């Protein structure tokens with residue numbers, strides 16, 4: 216049974232691709248299309264409409280085929296053949312026409328989209344470039360700089376923007392297929408447009424081009440593919456269509472074999488495998504219409520906003536009216552920001568505010584299906600809150616804690632039915648950060664776990680399941696390499712050297728800059744908490760304690776590992792550097808000099824060892840859980856795949 220079927224609508228042949236879940240252009244799809252092309256060139260319908268069944272038009276080449284040699288027919292050859300068809304081909308696009316799917320549409324003579332359709336060239340996110348003519352045909356159809364923007368950023372655009380750019384001939388009014396057939400009839404009555412590949416490339420002034428590309432690639436950091444995509448579009452401007460196509464394919468094939476693409480493809484699938492637990496297979500989650508949030512501070516407000524933006528009703532609780540007003544103001548601030556940035560409409564903004572309420576009386580939580588506690592990180596305070604929740608909430612309500620390191624089993628044991636308690640560890644800012652660490656205590660019920668995973672999906676978060684231990688996955692690994700970074704200071708490095716090594720490796724910022732941003736008092740409190748249980752044999756660096764004892768807590772006090780002037784930029788802190796050098800002398804540690812590679816080898820090694828311990832203890836079920844956590848919680852460079860992937864690679 217071919218995955219491509221043909222039905223005649225009058226003298227129009229309608230080809231339907233049906234290859235769930237996203238109609239990826241697998242070998243079967245390519246073969247089905249090639250067969251349909253040959254058949255329609257013989258049967259000579261007035262025109263051909265190409266559409267897809269299911270939720271989306273072709274969302275790209277089949278990424279699962281990339282680790283094997285490609286099978287005929289090759290996508291570029293198929294698209295060249297479609298472009299050379301003797302009758303109009305109309306691509307009818309719904310859902311997301313991405314990568315090879317969009318290139319397929321570009322090979323068609325006409326394109327029509329549903330109003331909600333999106334198109335894009337996300338290949339750069341897989342460490343690739345478009346490999347079937349996208350970088351060649353696009354700049355011959357629209358403004359080359361706009362073409363470069365699509366290929367270099369990988370960001371999809373809406374149907375209305377595609378229409379404005381000239382990518383769509385029309386936006387469908389009413390049924391997409393009907394509109395496509397009407398367009399096909401119209402096209403059949405006119406001469407075929409000149410194939411894009413044979414069109415001359417538009418002139419683009421070099422300096423203007425370089426300036427535009429510099430802006431587009433500014434955020435690439437250590438990822439190569441955005442630069443490669445820009446170079447491929449440039450090739451398309453400097454060569455004939457046919458020659459540029461060859462150059463594009465060579466570049467694509469080289470990148471397909473590159474370590475960065477292997478890492479990015481790994482993390483693509485890893486992000487789609489996390490959050491799947493055998494315990495929840497076939498288990499129905501509990502209803503999730505209204506959630507409660509206890510605590511209106513930065514985390515509580517972020518969690519409330521994330522839930523509102525995902526269509527949930529939210530009831531916030533704070534200790535008194537003033538605190539609840541302050542919490543509500545924070546939530547309104549976040550929603551106001553989304554409105555200002557055009558992420559939500561005025562009407563949506565008003566509707567979200569109507570779905571939100573803040574109060575200081577726990578009885579307002581009587582209807583909540585799930586409540587997330589996000590109060591001060593103190594065990595006694597948390598237990599008091601859970602006692603109050605147990606009294607106020609309906610027995611089937613799920614009770615969750617947002618603690619980032621406290622013992623969730625102990626919190627669960629503070630209520631009669633501990634099976635309803637789970638950890639939901641959000642990262643700040645909670646309405647932006649993609650990761651949700653679901654901390655699984657010993658007695659949690661399977662449907663409570665299923666409900667937590669369901670909530671993550673509803674919030675468009677990546678759910679990673681973690682066992683209960685100090686710091687779970689994320690903070691446990693972060694604490695371990697923060698400790699290693701402290702050891703490096705005593706051994707001879709200085710904060711700016713460690714941070715530069717981490718930034719040049721691809722981290723968004725170094726560990727000392729990050730601590731100054733978060734506030735050194737948080738780590739200080741954690742070290743004091745651990746002091747009682749820290750093994751005497753464990754090496755301990757007291758430099759950060761010395762800094763905190765002087766009341767220097769980082770950015771918020773203008774001093775920490777670095778000094779912060781008017782411009783807010785971190786500057787080297789001679790006092791701290793003297794403190795570090797004195798600490799080595801005090802312990803008789805000869806100070807060595809470290810290359811950036813040597814610094815990263817120690818930090819990475821530390822992440823990988825802690826990761827291996829986490830796997831051995833069953834705190835994480837797979838290396839994917841650790842890598843997805845490090846990439847999405849701490850900005851570990853995606854194009855490296857994650858510390859565990861690197862270890863195996």
Ligand code: T1G
Nearest residue numbers: 236239274275276277278279313314315337345346347487
């Ligand atoms: N190939 C294979 N499987 C794919 C796939 C693809 N292109 N896209 C998605 N899947 C699987 C995915 O693993 C998951 O499987 C299921 O579909 C649902 O995906 C020559 C070289 C389309 C926006 O980069 O961005 O074309 O986990 O959970 O949230 O130039 O999937 O259920 O088993 O993500 O609704 C370019 C990648 C390829 C698009 C839908 N295309 N996909 O999001 O569902 S390279 C892409 C996405 C290329 C050419 C080049 C998203 C989506 P499972 P999902 P979703």
